[in-house]
Amino acid sequence: MKIGLPKGLLNYKYSTFFETFFFELGTEIVYSSDTNKEILDLGVKHCVDEACLPIKIFHGHVASLRDKCDLLITPRIMQIRKKEFICPKFCGLPEMLVNSIPNLPMITTAPLYFFSKEKLYSWCIASAEKITKDRSKVKAACTKAMEKQNNTSYGIKNQGFRKNIALIGHPYNIYDSFINMNLVKKLNKLGVGVITEEFVEEKDLDIQIQKLYKRPFWNFARNAFGFSTFMAEQKKIDGIIYISSFACGIDSVVIELIKSGIDEFPFMVLKIDEHTGEAGLETRIEAFVDMLGGGINYESNLSPLR
Amino acid sequence: MKVTFPHLGNVYIAAKALFQGLGIECVIPPLSNKAALEIGSLYSPEEICLPFKIQLGNYIQSIEQGADTVIITGSCGPCRFGEYGEMQMNILRKLGYDVKFIVADSPSDIGIRELFKRIGYMTAYSNKNKIQKIKSLFDAIKIIELMDSVEGEARYKSGFELRKGECKRLLNKCKSEAFNAESPGEMIEVIQHYNEKIKNVEFDAQKNPIKVAVIGEIYTIIEPFSNLYIEDRLMEMGVSTKRRLTPSWWVKNTALSPLGLNSMDIKKASKDYMALCIGGHARECIGEAVLAKEDGFDGAIQIFPLGCMPEIVSKAILPKISKDLGLPIMTLVVDEMTGEAGYLTRVEAFIDLLERRREDVLSRC
Structure with missing residues (x-):
């Protein structure tokens, strides 16, 4: 049996888990190619118009894999930490895919909770149903996959740059260099280092969250708010760039919370959608870096006596 | 203390009775209007959904009249509504x-x-x-239930009425008289009186009007200003409408949800298409579309504010339902930029389509 593992959404973070699990079960895994123009076009064609860019791109990945595998991994991730959801679109992802893309092979529809071993295990059983009925094999594969996932580290932390900024956003916007048009590389070229939310301790996040009137019920909100206010408070960075997809419901709230949490700290929001032009994005990054007083001084070749 | 609250359909009538019963002074914001929306969109984050903007406008218009305390409900589902309180607090501060x-x-x-x-x-x-406190709470619940019943009957019967416009007239009179009642007890009497009257509206047995179910995001379908008074317009066109999501439905649903006994019919109907609750009222939207077909409706109109996360999921599923069941479904997305003319043209075209579908026998094959 061939397993299709589409890139996109939180598979950027949890692909190790899915890979190891299905590899241990002895199945062949087919990957979708990195996001590109064709995948984007496929996604835009199939997906409901109102959805955000990452969801459209995921539709594209799934559509590109549909003839190449027997079972598609389309995780319905409900909660990562207890009582912390992701986004309603994640919870309804399998339904969106089934009803939007014709001729799909089997897909995984069981709800996936990452915070407890038992719930993770029941996802594994439900998803491996068609592959093997051997419970002990599934359990062994699940444990191994969990271990491997826990030992994998993510995040970007550049060192040795004069200026540093915190890059915030959903993992699938930060790690997909097609969506964000190589943002990290562009920043590095301008002499700016990048740090992402993985490099902050849980306890620091908890302290920051106390500042809110209401405990955030989204995992993204907790990470983004906690990380950005912590970094701004500690003055470990010079500015913050938030990369957000157009019409993202969570971002529309989180950005406001961050803005009121960091006061006058330099903060820029980059909106991306399927029409974003690269030149405009570059101009905005350059302007932001200039404002931070860093970067490469392009005007240094002018004579001082103008 | 002067209390205020955001508008949601007819809730303001029940809220007036509640605060009157409690003996707490309350400022009822002017019915949602263009000025409220303009104030709201001026101060709200750009990408937040429409209900947030109208609510913010409601508060500011109330505060200008002296209100100093805002009461809202919250939620902790994955829908944005749960964060409204915190953000609105920040903005007003x-x-x-x-x-x-x-x-x-x-x-x-x-x-x-x-x-x-x-x-x-x-x-x-x-x-x-x-x-007395508990009594006033029960009075308020009774009022909202009665009010929803009057409104539901009026909207549904307007297609069948013998004298055109009678249902609409009765509904409007009921609203204004109930609102001007002296005490909660009197208010209940007034609404009960109109409830009887509406039940006895004369029928035209010859009529077989187009019947449309209004489904979608709860705020935008209940608050008439946010959907450009779509139910009133449909009433004028002689179309019968039905909307299952009402404030009293919400009260019942919230009270029963810890037991898992809430809206069993909707849950059952949505089972084939969406078995899980994904936040907001996406599952209800799906279930209502299926039920609309079972109840013999001609079509359904889904309304949601731009960027509403749960309703985007249900919008992705509705075409499948439409195809499977042969039930035309139109989606209307509203925000502060929605133009009235374009919006109405779409509604009219949809009603035309439903009418012709009936006449044309072939369309049913």
């Missing part, structure tokens, strides 16, 4: 308004003690005894 917020969140998240503390803050201003 930045604007320099000194208002206190009472957010009635679900006890499963903040704990029952915290909920009672928050409600206790408000009721401390009431000089009534416990029995």
Whole structure:
């Protein structure tokens, strides 16, 4: 049996888990190619118009894999930490895919909770149903996959740059260099280092969250708010760039919370959608870096006596 | 303390009775209007959904009339509504308004003690005894139930009425007379009177009007201003409409949800298409579309604000339902930029389509 593992959404973070699990079960895994123009076009064609860019791109990945595998991994991730959801679109992802893309092979529809071993295990059983009925094999594969996932580290932390900024956003916007048009590389070229939310301790996040009137019920909100206010408070960075997809419901709230949490700290929001032009994005990054007083001084070749 | 609250359909009538019964002064914001929306969109974040903007406008218009405490309900589902309280607090503080917020969140998240503390803050201003307080709460629930019943009957019967416009006239009179009633008791009497009247509206047995179910996001379908008074327009066109999501439905649903007994019919109907609750009222939207077909409706109109996360999921599923069941479904997305003319043209075209579908036998094959 061939397993299709589409890139996109939180598979950027949890692909190790899915890979190891299905590899241990002895199945062949087919990957979708990195996001590109064709995948984007496929996604835009199939997906409901109102959805955000990452969801459209995921539709594209799934559509590109549909003839190449027997079972598609389309995780319905409900909660990562207890009582912390992701986004309603994640919870309804399998339904969106089934009803939007014709001729799909089997897909995984069981709800996936990452915070407890038992719930993770029941996802594994439900998803491996068609592959093997051997419970002990599934359990062994699940444990191994969990271990491997826990030992994998993510995040970007550049060192040795004069200026540093915190890059915030959903993992699938930060790690997909097609969506964000190589943002990290562009920043590095301008002499700016990048740090992402993985490099902050849980306890620091908890302290920051106390500042809110209401405990955030989204995992993204907790990470983004906690990380950005912590970094701004500690003055470990010079500015913050938030990369957000157009019409993202969570971002529309989180950005406001961050803005009121960091006061006058330099903060820029980059909106991306399927029409974003690269030149405009570059101009905005350059302007932001200039404002931070860093970067490469392009005007240094002018004579001082103008 | 002067209490205010955001508008949601006819809730303001029940809220007036509740605060009157409690003996707490209350400022009812002017019915949602263009000015409220303009104020709201000026101060709200650009990408937030429409209900947030209208609500913010409601508050500011109330505060200008002297309100100093805002009461809203909360939620902890994955939908944005749960964060409204916090963001609106921040915005009003930045604007320099000194208002206190009472957010009635679900006890499963903040704990029952915290909920009672928050409600206790408000009721401390009431000089009534416990029995009177509980009575006024039950009165309010009764009023909203009656009001929803009057409105539901009027909207559905308007297609069948013998004298055109009678249902609409009765509904409007009921609303204004109930609102001007002296006491909660009188208000109940007034609404009951109209409830009887509407039930006895004369039928035209010859008529077989187009019947449309209104489904979608709860705020935008209940609050008439946000959907450009679509139900009134359909009434004028002689179309019968039905909307299952009402404030009294919400009360019942919230009360029964800890037991898992809420809206069993909707849950059952949505099972084939969406078995899980994904936040907001996406599952209800799916279930209602299926039920609309079972109840013999000609079509359904889904309404949601731009960027509404749960409804985007249901919008992706609705075409499949439409195809499977042969039920035309139109989606209308509203935001502060929605143009009236274009919107109405779409509604009219949809009603035309439903009419012709009936005449044309072939379309049913």
